[in-house]
Amino acid sequence: MTTPEGFHHIEINVHNLKETRDFYDWLMPELNYCLFQEWEKGFSYKNGFAYLVFTQTDDEYKEIPFHRKRSGLNHLAFWAKSRAHIEQLRVQLKKKNISFLYEDKFPFAGGESHYALFFEDPDRLKIEIVSPR
Template sequence: MEISQGLHHVEINVHHLERTKAFYSWLLQELGFAVYQEWDKGVSYKNGTAYLVFTQTEEKYAKTPFHRKHTGLNHLAFWAKSRAQIDQLRVQLTNRNVSFLYEDKYPYAGGNEHFALFFEDPDRIKIEIVAAR
């Protein structure tokens, strides 16, 4: 019996592909991802064997905004290399005028043993960066 190798990829439709690429290109590079594929309606970033794909939402579907409380995706969580990396990302995100979630509980919004940073991407998808112990 062969054992599954885990997650292959996740694909997310976005309202403004160029804005999404500008947001994720630097962030995912900091987290060990590299551009994997690029085409006129999308881009993907790979880390190991798994990759994350962003595609431009078709215009006829673009009127409905994303909301993590609806059925479907709630958030994406990524491993950081360290707590120091999370602190550095927090400074970079602040400089990019990104709004944080649960700011009053940083860095333990996920619990006393869970060092993490929470914020939203341009489509309001919640992003969590978690420090490895």
């Protein structure tokens, strides 16, 4: 048996669980993640040994919204299958009225050899989709 490596899971508290679920229910399968767990106040997606968990923020902690520029999580980056896959995701995100970050620098906002797409989830968490070479 192969011993898992890398991270085990990441858990993110979200302001509105339904909005977040609607957003990620489409995106995660596009990135080869499958629904792993679901319960009243959360859900998760898994790819291999690692999984990503989303849980509803308790009301007493909702006053201060997430901002990626504060200390803590800045963004999540996922692998795309190819550059063509990024182009396909870009079209689908536009149809869903998801605004892009750094659109004027697409697809090289991360540098000359870094082909990627950047956008935000409903809590304004930055998502990066990166193409393999």
